[in-house]
Amino acid sequence: MKILVTGTAGFIGYHLANRLLERGDEVIGVDNLNDYYDVSLKEARLAGLTSQPGFTEIREDISDRKVMETLFRDHKPERVVHLAAQAGVRYSLENPNAYVDANLVGFMNILEGCRHNDVEHLVYASSSSVYGANESMPFSVHDNVDHPLSLYAASKKANELMAHTYSHLYNLPTTGLRFFTVYGPWGRPDMAMFLFTRKILAGEPIDVFNHGHHKRDFTYIDDIVEGVVRTLDHIAEPNPDWSGQAPDPGTSKAPYRLYNIGSNNPVELSRFIEIIEERTGKKAQKNLLPMQPGDVPATYANVDDLIQDVGYKPQTSVEDGIARFVDWYRDFYKV
Incomplete structure (x- = not known):
């Protein structure tokens, strides 16, 4: 297929584009290479993609409406995976306008491109952050998520609402x-x-928020990519049993679906640090700090719908995943 992937210089976008190219898809990759973090790392990721046949690099900003209109018209992608976004909970406290431009205006341009160019399926990145103040664990896509705790989370919730509108009005399948x-x-x-790996290897202290008691459903990149590919191939369909009298947030009468992709196994931050220490062979110097505004104490994914609909559950243990990351880090940065 011809697939438009936004954010291909980013972490998930790079890995996904590699996977799609490996299976023979044509990938149109869009990224503006902003300086939110080290641009040289983004350039290194892109270099691994541009050397492959079937990849077309487009260095533009998704928030530019005219550029996106032209891109969709000229390239006519069959399916779209939208991963480009302004990320980060804490940064949304410092630069809220960046989230409006990328996550709201940019997403609107993607939706319009899909609508006017007969795109078969739009898959887009939401976030566990949408669960916000929810405390019922594990988090389910069938739970109400109307209490975000950061602008980043609110922008991702807004994306889900915008997608549903286009699924309803224009019969655009969205996941x-x-x-x-x-x-x-x-x-x-x-x-x-x-951050932890870099500073532990350098002998620098690490900031540990919530005194290390955070719990996170750490999910390895290969598991994320497998989930994205399977959902991309599984075009969203209406739920015939959906009822407006008892509305299910995770499905719709429109071709609209939501899925969690998490390891389904939350790990306390203090344990996460211990594993990094074991793999690097160095002890961390910890600067214990309180929980930051916008943070949530725990995340834990219910992945039953992912298993039921596409037959997949993330399966990489945090021990294996951290080992692979540390090995990559040492090799890439020659540490």
């Missing part, structure tokens, strides 16, 4: 994927896995 704390080789430098 939203709520990713749970993704980590692995080529990961984002602003995330815990990368």
